[in-house]
Amino acid sequence: MTENRQWVLASHPTGMPDLANWRLETAPIPDPEDGEVLIRALYLSVDPYMRGRISPQKNYAAGVSVGEVMQGGGVGVVVKSRAAALQEGDFVESFGFGWRDYSVQPAPGLTKVDPTLGPLTAWLSYLGLPGLTAYFALLETGAVKAGDTVLVSAASGAVGQIVGQIAKLKGARAVAVASSDEKLTWCRSIGYDAGINYRTVPDLTEAVAEACPDGVDVFFDNTAGPIHDAAMKNLALFARIVICGTIALADRFEEPDIGERFIRAILVARAKMQGFLLFDHTDRFDAARAELAAWEKDGRLHHREDIAEGLEQTPAAFLKLLHSENFGKQLVRIAHDPTL
Amino acid sequence: MTENRQWVLASHPTGMPDLANWRLETAPIPDPEDGEVLIRALYLSVDPYMRGRISPQKNYAAGVSVGEVMQGGGVGVVVKSRAAALQEGDFVESFGFGWRDYSVQPAPGLTKVDPTLGPLTAWLSYLGLPGLTAYFALLETGAVKAGDTVLVSAASGAVGQIVGQIAKLKGARAVAVASSDEKLTWCRSIGYDAGINYRTVPDLTEAVAEACPDGVDVFFDNTAGPIHDAAMKNLALFARIVICGTIALADRFEEPDIGERFIRAILVARAKMQGFLLFDHTDRFDAARAELAAWEKDGRLHHREDIAEGLEQTPAAFLKLLHSENFGKQLVRIAHDPTL
Numbered sequence: 001m002t003e004n005r006q007w008v009l010a011s012h013p014t015g016m017p018d019l020a021n022w023r024l025e026t027a028p029i030p031d032p033e034d035g036e037v038l039i040r041a042l043y044l045s046v047d048p049y050m051r052g053r054i055s056p057q058k059n060y061a062a063g064v065s066v067g068e069v070m071q072g073g074g075v076g077v078v079v080k081s082r083a084a085a086l087q088e089g090d091f092v093e094s095f096g097f098g099w100r101d102y103s104v105q106p107a108p109g110l111t112k113v114d115p116t117l118g119p120l121t122a123w124l125s126y127l128g129l130p131g132l133t134a135y136f137a138l139l140e141t142g143a144v145k146a147g148d149t150v151l152v153s154a155a156s157g158a159v160g161q162i163v164g165q166i167a168k169l170k171g172a173r174a175v176a177v178a179s180s181d182e183k184l185t186w187c188r189s190i191g192y193d194a195g196i197n198y199r200t201v202p203d204l205t206e207a208v209a210e211a212c213p214d215g216v217d218v219f220f221d222n223t224a225g226p227i228h229d230a231a232m233k234n235l236a237l238f239a240r241i242v243i244c245g246t247i248a249l250a251d252r253f254e255e256p257d258i259g260e261r262f263i264r265a266i267l268v269a270r271a272k273m274q275g276f277l278l279f280d281h282t283d284r285f286d287a288a289r290a291e292l293a294a295w296e297k298d299g300r301l302h303h304r305e306d307i308a309e310g311l312e313q314t315p316a317a318f319l320k321l322l323h324s325e326n327f328g329k330q331l332v333r334i335a336h337d338p339t340l
Numbered sequence: 341m342t343e344n345r346q347w348v349l350a351s352h353p354t355g356m357p358d359l360a361n362w363r364l365e366t367a368p369i370p371d372p373e374d375g376e377v378l379i380r381a382l383y384l385s386v387d388p389y390m391r392g393r394i395s396p397q398k399n400y401a402a403g404v405s406v407g408e409v410m411q412g413g414g415v416g417v418v419v420k421s422r423a424a425a426l427q428e429g430d431f432v433e434s435f436g437f438g439w440r441d442y443s444v445q446p447a448p449g450l451t452k453v454d455p456t457l458g459p460l461t462a463w464l465s466y467l468g469l470p471g472l473t474a475y476f477a478l479l480e481t482g483a484v485k486a487g488d489t490v491l492v493s494a495a496s497g498a499v500g501q502i503v504g505q506i507a508k509l510k511g512a513r514a515v516a517v518a519s520s521d522e523k524l525t526w527c528r529s530i531g532y533d534a535g536i537n538y539r540t541v542p543d544l545t546e547a548v549a550e551a552c553p554d555g556v557d558v559f560f561d562n563t564a565g566p567i568h569d570a571a572m573k574n575l576a577l578f579a580r581i582v583i584c585g586t587i588a589l590a591d592r593f594e595e596p597d598i599g600e601r602f603i604r605a606i607l608v609a610r611a612k613m614q615g616f617l618l619f620d621h622t623d624r625f626d627a628a629r630a631e632l633a634a635w636e637k638d639g640r641l642h643h644r645e646d647i648a649e650g651l652e653q654t655p656a657a658f659l660k661l662l663h664s665e666n667f668g669k670q671l672v673r674i675a676h677d678p679t680l
Contacts, residue, residue, distance in 0.1 A: 224603050243607045257604065261597045263564050267583045267615035275607035 004029045005311055006100035007070045012056050016322065021054065022070060022099075022315045030104045031080075038080040038104050041097050041334040044311075045073045045124040046318040047158070048222075048247040070099040070314075073129065075113060075120050077338065083107030091115060091339075093123040099314045101334060111285075117293040120339055125329040126296060126303045127289050129278060130158035133244060135288045137276040138163050138220060139170075142242045146171030148217035149236070151208065153227040155192060156183035156304070158329035159244065162292075163220050164192045165301050172218070175211045177227050179324040186327070190302040204230040215239065215269075223248045224257075232262040241273040247322070304328030344369045345651055346440035347410045352396050356662065361394065362410060362439075362655045370444045371420075377450070378420040379432060379443050381674040384651075385413045385464040386658040387498070388562070388587040410439040410654075413469065415453060415460050417678065423447030431455060431679075433463040439654045441674060451625075457633040460679055465669040466636060466643045467629050469618060470498035473584060475628045477616040478503050478560060479510075482582045486511030488557035489576070491548065493567045495532060496523035496644070498669035499584065502632075503560050504532045505641050512558070515551045517567050519664040526667070530642040544570035555579065563588045564597075572602040581613040587662070644668030 003026045010023045032038045053064050053071055064071050074097035078090045083106075086092065091113035096105045113123050125131060137159075138144050150167040154160045155176030164174040168191040176187035176195040184195030194211045201207040208216065208230045215236030221228050225248025231241070249257055266273060281288075295301035306326045308317040314332045321330045343366045350363045372378045393404050393411055404411050414437035418430045423446075426432065431453035436445045453463050465471060477499075478484050490507040494500045495516030504514040508531040516527035516535040524535030534551045541547040548556065548570045555576030561568050565588025571581070589597055606613060621628075635641035646666040648657040654672045661670045 221603075228603065243603055246604050246607055249604060257601045258599065259601050261599050261601055263561075263568065263583055263597065264586050264589060266613060267586055267617075270615040270617050270620060272612060272614040273606060274612040275610040277607075277610050280610060 002029065003027070004100055004102045006098065007311075007314055009054060009064045009066050009068055009070055011066060012054060017051070017054065017319065019315050019319065024312065029102045032082045032104045035083050035108075036104050036106050037078045037083050037086050037092070037110070038102060039076040039092060039097070039110075040079050040102055041074045041076040041100065041311075042091075042337055043075045043121055043124055043307075044097060044099060044314060044332045044334055045129070046314065046321050046330050046332065047073070047129065048245050048321065050318060051247060051322060071095075072099055072314075073097055073124065074334070075123050076103075076334075081107075086110065086112065091120060093128065095129075099311070101311060115339060117289060118296060120337055121305055121307070121329075121331060122293075122296075122303075124331055125158055125305055126162055126292055126301060130329055131162050131292050131303075132281070132285055132288055133276070133278045134159050134162035134166060135292060136278065136281045136284075137242050137244050138166050138218070140281075141274050141276045142218040142220060142240050144170050144172050144218050148172040149175060149212045149214060150218040150220060151175045151177065151212060151216045151231055151234075152192075152220045152222070153177045153231075154222035154245070154247075154324075155187050155195070156327060157222060159222055160220070161187070161190060161303060161328065162301070165190055165295075167218075168192075169295065169300060175208075183327060186304065198227055205233045208234045212236075218242065220244060221246075225249065229260055229262075232265050235265055235269040235271050237269055239269050239271040241271060243273060243275045306330050308332045310334070342369065343367070344440055344442045346438065347651075347654055349394055349404045349406050349408055349410055351406060352394060357391070357394065357659065359655050359659065364652065369442045372422045372444045375423050375448075376444050376446050377418045377423050377426050377432070379416040379437070379445060379450075380419050381414045381416040381437050381441055381443065381651075382431075382677055383415045383461055383464055383647075384437060384439060384654060384672045384674055385468070386654065386661050386670050386672065387413070387469065388585050388661065390658060391587060391662060411435075412439050412654075413437055413464065414674070415463050416443075416674075421447075426450065426452065431460060433468065435469075439651070441651060455679060457629060458636060460677055461645055461647070461669075461671060462633075462636075462643075464671055465498055465645055466502055466632055466641060470669055471502050471632050472621070472625055472628055473616070473618045474499050474502035474506060475632060476618065476621045476624075477582050477584050478506050478558070480621075481614050481616045482558040482560060482580050484510050484512050484558050488512040489515060489552045489554060490558040490560060491515045491517065491552060491556045491571055491574075492532075492560045492562070493517045493538075493571075494562035494585070494587075494664075495527050495535070496667060497562065499562055500560070501527070501530060501643060501668065502641070505530055505635075507558075508532075509635065509640060515548075523667060526644065538567055545573045548574045552576075558582065560584060561586075565589065569600055569602075572605050575605055575609040575611050577609055579609050579611040581611060583613060583615045646670050648672045650674070 073095040092110040167174040176192040219231040222245040224246040306328045413435040432450040507514040516532040559571040562585040564586040646668045
């Protein structure tokens with residue numbers, strides 16, 4: 001292959017994105033300069049945060065402009081190195097891959113993958129952004145403790161599946177919210193104590209009340225929207241609400257989010273609502289990965305991936321995620337994984 | 341006097357209360373039983389939290405039913421004691437006075453007033469609920485630190501006036517929001533760096549942005565409502581929002597609070613919004629009072645009281661508070677203060 005296939009943003013979506021928002025182009029494979037490496041992508045990750053990057057609205061992450069290569073993380077193999085720390089054949093993970101076959105990236109932004117900790121895909125799931133997010137957001141922002149009831153939205157998703165299992169490891173009760181009975185059955189199989197299908201329950205607030213009879217001690221909010229509202233109406237005293245993702249608001253970036261507000265509920269429960277961003281915790285990623293890997297090797301941490309085949313499927317895989325149609329961490333396989 | 345005058349709740353208000361919600365009755369002066377004391381009220385305190393107590397809605401404090409004596413705190417003198425810890429002539433403070441001349445209260449619920457720390461009224465202002473609220477809510481929940489910009493609603497009120505001064509003592513910048521230029525002038529005289537008259541500025545969000553050019557690090561929310569919204573649109577990274585009072589929502593207890601929601605703002609700023617209740621901190625009241633008294637004696641903590649004369653003025657004083665017409669901590673003098 002001498003050409004680099006790449007997905008560029010064709011237009012900013014208004015509302016829910018569709019396939020027409022991207023187009024596949026080709027470009028020459030770039031050359032690394034001093035301090036850089038050329039990487040062949042093996043797996044790309046599609047994640048809810050990317051919805052924010054394609055909105056023209058202000059966000060904490062720099063956005064993608066029309067005509068630019070779509071941003072995204074991945075795992076790949078170094079094919080040419082001009083950086084002392086990395087050699088051809090090394091596996092690396094970063095957020096700088098973009099939706100393309102090959103990328104040139106500066107060595108300091110790359111995490112060298114330690115293949116003894118887990119398979120390559122793990123660096124995009126339980127050892128990567130989703131696993132680390134679950135770890136720090138639940139243990140630190142959520143301050144989970146034994147006896148807590150932990151309610152998790154998008155519970156079978158990349159972050160949610162790890163949250164529920166860490167909650168159980170810490171002696172808490174874990175309640176899953178997901179979009180299908182099949183996902184909830186799997187959530188129970190990995191340790192969740194109860195489940196709520198938000199698409200079929202007649203009243204979400206009552207369903208949360210039934211599943212959490214002593215109230216919600218930790219609400220791990222991956223979505224915002226109606227699940228958030230139902231949780232806020234069922235807070236236990238000193239509840240912690242971890243705002244981790246707001247995907248349910250994603251197609252309303254352009255307008256204010258008008259709805260029921262829970263300022264009095266926060267006061268009455270002396271609850272704490274806090275926004276979480278993984279990159280505030282980079283200095284402790286290695287320690288967290290070591291603990292997550294140990295749990296997985298002990299058989300105490302299960303995970304599930306949903307792998308699409310081929311770069312050309314990347315936008316479709318991302319849309320599947322936005323429509324809650326994925327089951328487990330959504331990845332795209334870009335090239336043959338040489339470790340398999 | 342052989343009769344006890346007392347204000348009872350005549351009806352639950354719908355919307356803003358008015359004088360017709362209470363009626364003055366008389367009853368015999370009660371006798372203390374073992375472990376109780378009879379107290380002559382000297383000053384009663386009227387506070388925003390009382391609005392919640394007269395709503396039929398669920399709240400963290402037990403409500404007042406129609407026909408019951410209106411609840412409220414005060415300072416008084418023991419006139420008959422059947423408790424070993426207290427003698428006739430001792431001054432005491434508690435939340436159990438009610439709007440009446442005499443009350444019988446169990447000794448364990450009473451705080452014995454140390455007259456060397458400050459005047460009797462201080463136990464209802466900077467050494468009492470408002471001062472202690474400012475102290476713990478700003479220092480612990482708000483985690484104020486040098487260099488922070490602290491935005492305070494109801495800044496000339498009982499809590500707000502202390503918040504601004506503690507913020508300054510800790511090296512922060514303090515910005516007042518109040519309902520009149522006269523109040524703001526006074527706020528500046530006690531140390532506030534800037535002020536916003538929320539009744540006259542054309543755009544509250546822009547006014548907050550101008551007064552807090554680096555964003556709001558700590559928003560001390562005494563009111564909820566439009567000031568809350570303006571603050572939420574101006575959060576600095578890692579902002580802390582202390583939910584201390586929601587008086588602006590007080591006449592909407594019966595209906596949900598519908599409005600703009602700031603879940604994404606909380607996520608983007610990694611902000612923390614937390615409800616505060618003073619009674620979670622009772623074990624450290626003495627230490628906090630000692631520090632507040634020392635600041636006041638050093639001339640570093642100023643305070644202002646607004647004292648209505650006579651028990652018959654109590655409902656009117658409370659309504660004045662609800663309409664932001666008081667200037668400083670609103671008290672009612674019930675009988676002659678023997679320490680003056």
